[in-house]
Amino acid sequence: xxxxxxxxxxxxxxxxxxxxxxxxxxxxxxxxxxxxxxxxxxxxxxxxxxxxxxxxxxxxxxxxxxxxxxxxxxxxxxxxxxxxxxxxxxxxxxxxxxxxxxxxxxxxxxxxxxxxxxxxxxxxxxxxxxxxxxxxxxxxxxxxxxxxxxxxxxxxxxxxxxxxxxxx
Amino acid sequence: xxxxxxxxxxxxxxxxxxxxxxxxxxxxxxxxxxxxxxxxxxxxxxxxxxxxxxxxxxxxxxxxxxxxxxxxxxxxxxxxxxxxxxxxxxxxxxxxxxxxxxxxxxxxxxxxxxxxxxxxxxxxxxxxxxxxxxxxxxxxxxxxxxxxxxxxxxxxxxxxxxxxxxxxxxxxxxxxxxxxxxxxxxxxxxxxxxxxxxxxxxxxxxxxxxxxxxxxxxxxxxxxxxxxxxxxxxxxxxxxxxxxxxxxxxxxxxxxxxxxxxxxxxxxxxxxxxxxxxxxxxxxxxxxxxxxxxxxxxxxxxxxxxxxxxxxxxxxxxxxxxxxxxxxxxxxxxxxxxxxxxxxxxxxxxxxxxxxxxxxxxxxxxxxxxxxxxxxxxxxxxxxxxxxxxxxxxxxxxxxxxxxxxxxxxxxxxxxxxxxxxxxxxxxxxxxxxxxxxxxxxxxxxxxxxxxxxxxxxxxxxxxxxxxxxxxxxxxxxxxxxxxxxxxxxxxxxxxxxxxxxxxxxxxxxxxxx
Amino acid sequence: xxxxxxxxxxxxxxxxxxxxxxxxxxxxxxxxxxxxxxxxxxxxxxxxxxxxxxxxxxxxxxxxxxxxxxxxxxxxxxxxxxxxxxxxxxxxxxxxxxxxxxx
Numbered sequence: 208x209x210x211x212x213x214x215x216x217x218x219x220x221x222x223x224x225x226x227x228x229x230x231x232x233x234x235x236x237x238x239x240x241x242x243x244x245x246x247x248x249x250x251x252x253x254x255x256x257x258x259x260x261x262x263x264x265x266x267x268x269x270x271x272x273x274x275x276x277x278x279x280x281x282x283x284x285x286x287x288x289x290x291x292x293x294x295x296x297x298x299x300x301x302x303x304x305x306x307x308x309x310x311x312x313x314x315x316x317x318x319x320x321x322x323x324x325x326x327x328x329x330x331x332x333x334x335x336x337x338x339x340x341x342x343x344x345x346x347x348x349x350x351x352x353x354x355x356x357x358x359x360x361x362x363x364x365x366x367x368x369x370x371x372x373x374x375x
Numbered sequence: 376x377x378x379x380x381x382x383x384x385x386x387x388x389x390x391x392x393x394x395x396x397x398x399x400x401x402x403x404x405x406x407x408x409x410x411x412x413x414x415x416x417x418x419x420x421x422x423x424x425x426x427x428x429x430x431x432x433x434x435x436x437x438x439x440x441x442x443x444x445x446x447x448x449x450x451x452x453x454x455x456x457x458x459x460x461x462x463x464x465x466x467x468x469x470x471x472x473x474x475x476x477x478x479x480x481x482x483x484x485x486x487x488x489x490x491x492x493x494x495x496x497x498x499x500x501x502x503x504x505x506x507x508x509x510x511x512x513x514x515x516x517x518x519x520x521x522x523x524x525x526x527x528x529x530x531x532x533x534x535x536x537x538x539x540x541x542x543x544x545x546x547x548x549x550x551x552x553x554x555x556x557x558x559x560x561x562x563x564x565x566x567x568x569x570x571x572x573x574x575x576x577x578x579x580x581x582x583x584x585x586x587x588x589x590x591x592x593x594x595x596x597x598x599x600x601x602x603x604x605x606x607x608x609x610x611x612x613x614x615x616x617x618x619x620x621x622x623x624x625x626x627x628x629x630x631x632x633x634x635x636x637x638x639x640x641x642x643x644x645x646x647x648x649x650x651x652x653x654x655x656x657x658x659x660x661x662x663x664x665x666x667x668x669x670x671x672x673x674x675x676x677x678x679x680x681x682x683x684x685x686x687x688x689x690x691x692x693x694x695x696x697x698x699x700x701x702x703x704x705x706x707x708x709x710x711x712x713x714x715x716x717x718x719x720x721x722x723x724x725x726x727x728x729x730x731x732x733x734x735x736x737x738x739x740x741x742x743x744x745x746x747x748x749x750x751x752x753x754x755x756x757x758x759x760x761x762x763x764x765x766x767x768x769x770x771x772x773x774x775x776x777x778x779x780x781x782x783x784x785x786x787x788x789x790x791x792x793x794x795x796x797x798x799x800x801x802x803x804x805x806x807x808x809x810x811x812x813x814x815x816x817x818x819x820x821x822x823x824x825x826x827x828x829x830x831x832x833x834x835x836x837x838x839x840x841x842x843x844x845x846x847x848x849x850x851x852x853x854x855x856x857x858x859x860x861x862x863x864x865x866x867x868x869x870x871x872x873x874x875x876x877x878x879x880x881x882x883x884x885x886x887x888x889x
Numbered sequence: 890x891x892x893x894x895x896x897x898x899x900x901x902x903x904x905x906x907x908x909x910x911x912x913x914x915x916x917x918x919x920x921x922x923x924x925x926x927x928x929x930x931x932x933x934x935x936x937x938x939x940x941x942x943x944x945x946x947x948x949x950x951x952x953x954x955x956x957x958x959x960x961x962x963x964x965x966x967x968x969x970x971x972x973x974x975x976x977x978x979x980x981x982x983x984x985x986x987x988x989x990x991x992x
Binding site: 211212214217221222223226227229230231238239242245246249252253256258260261264268269272273276277279280281283284298299302303305306307309310313314316317318322323324325327329330333336337340341345348355356357359360362363364366367 | 891893897898901902903910911914920923925928931934935939942943945947952956959965966971973976981
């Protein structure tokens with residue numbers, strides 16, 4: 208049990224230090240590295256929650272996909288000084304204030320809300336169970352997600368590709 | 376029945392959605408197959424898109440009307456959902472018709488636009504029918520993600536691209552926060568199914584200790600407020616409205632017209648289903664008033680409503696760009712419609728339904744007029760309306776009808792919509808917190824007066840100002856027909872509103888908690 | 890050392906959510922804000938999987954988590970596509986300026 212808790216603390220620290228550097232580092236590249244550490248940490252926490260398939264997906268999709276996309280974006284936009292999002296009035300102090308209020312409130316909820324714990328053992332072979340579930344109980348979301356992915360990716364390609372100048 | 380048999384049986388109540396899905400794929404295919412240089416390209420794609428909407432509508436018309444849960448409790452089929460589906464299909468068909476003759480979609484891109492539009496419609500169908508937290512989140516993303524892409528659709532327009540970036544970022548934050556709220560709901564009840572939600576929440580409160588009670592209250596408050604963030608973003612209520620003016624200004628106008636009515640209506644449908652039937656104690660809209668976590672939620676919604684309409688209207692006052700003006704006006708209309716939710720009664724739900732139906736026609740009409748003006752003048756400011764009554768009387772008169780209807784003046788349908796919202800709110804005047812409801816109604820009345828000011832600015836420009844230069848305004852024939860039909864409909868239902876009442880009354884039954 | 894419970898995971902996710910919100914409200918760079926959104930989504934996802942393990946039992950939390958990961962990837966793809974579009978426009982402007990200078 209003790210080693211388990213030690214691993215948890217390690218993963219939690221990796222997650223939170225990574226997250227902190229995303230939020231606080233002024234160097235966008237370090238932020239991306241922080242995100243990497245955070246995503247790996249969360250993946251490790253999934254393993255501790257006996258969700259091994261989700262952990263693998265986290266590694267493949269998030270780190271192999273999303274993070275690479277973000278690194279691309281960083282390298283491309285490093286030439287443009289800033290693609291900024293205006294309408295932002297909250298300064299750094301306001302940001303810290305929001306951070307402390309939100310995380311205190313949520314930690315309070317985490318510790319005090321009457322979560323009704325189950326006595327069920329975790330599912331041992333999650334891959335089989337997930338495969339059955341996605342084609343059974345969760346068939347509709349599964350199919351809808353595939354339509355959504357097609358639509359979104361085609362949309363993304365259309366706006367990102369160079370304009371074909373053949374509009375007659 | 377096994378799970379698979381249940382899924383197969385559900386498919387027969389799912390035909391309109393299947394038709395839409397087939398339509399999306401068909402349009403993607405056609406977009407590639409029809410040659411880019413073809414003269415008939417836009418016509419072929421438009422007919423295909425309209426055919427898909429038509430088939431979905433026909434299947435919807437022949438669908439048996441009974442309340443049932445489908446796909447293992449993922450979505451519902453009930454009269455309430457059917458009402459919204461008709462509204463969404465109507466908005467989609469009109470948007471296709473408007474986009475077909477617009478200059479803002481170059482023909483190489485229009486096929487993908489139609490396909491994305493239909494996938495947004497499919498998402499809205501799911502928003503109005505979700506019975507499961509997972510489905511609800513998926514549906515909202517299904518509406519959002521293609522919308523982000525369409526918002527940045529204008530090639531080579533940097534401001535449009537930045538507006539759509541802003542849209543993605545605000546949308547991502549809102550849906551992320553909403554997801555966090557949903558995760559707490561899931562944690563509290565141990566199930567993603569909405570039909571099980573209310574009962575389990577009540578059983579949860581009883582045995583908890585004093586500390587647990589407080590924890591439960593805070594957890595529920597956080598969860599509901601976070602979920603409100605997601606819904607507030609979809610209906611563009613203050614304080615989640617910041618994306619609205621920029622996106623409306625940058626995105627292609629036909630899509631903006633759709634965006635201002637479709638996803639907003641879907642957001643209201645979702646809000647009614649979640650807050651009235653499942654989070655309400657005892658079921659039904661009245662249960663909402665009794666308070667989850669001892670918070671008077673109708674009061675919260677009432678404050679949101681007042682703030683939204685006031686801020687929307689005040690910001691609209693000094694806008695000179697017609698699209699930005701209509702953006703703020705659409706924010707204020709979300710505020711009016713929230714009054715119906717604050718009323719927390721069957722009548723309130725019905726008034727929201729009536730309002731959204733009328734708002735669909737008048738707002739699409741107003742945007743159509745803006746498109747017609749922009750096609751003639753090349754820009755879309757109030758000054759472009761100068762002397763429009765002399766250049767093209769039909770356009771000027773119909774635009775005036777839409778604006779008066781948006782204000783809520785009789786004898787137009789906008790008046791009927793607003794009237795029912797006021798009735799829903801004022802029916803509480805003798806009950807608990809009656810003074811607050813009266814205050815809300817007074818604020819709404821004042822706001823109507825404010826909104827008259829900026830709507831009349833446009834009308835003044837059209838009818839009193841002298842036209843600048845010799846500009847020929849000739850809207851497309853299809854636009855003229857639509858402008859005429861929309862304003863005729865607003866006039867007709869402004870004096871003969873029984874059909875609206877009967878239809879919404881019949882659609883009030885929805886699947887409640889199990 | 891204490892026994893590992895649900896609350897441990899929830900506190901980590903609460904802090905993760907806090908950092909996400911902090912990144913969203915203070916960072917001005919659009920890519921950094923997108924990263925903040927990923928933090929928020931990860932916090933929610935950690936909640937879902939933890940609740941699935943400790944409260945609901947079964948796999949419903951994990952299924953929800955899988956869908957969230959997929960949607961987050963799609964959202965990031967759209968975000969990047971828009972950034973790419975902006976980048977192309979800016980670059981086009983830059984190169985055209987360069988050619989006018991040469992003439």
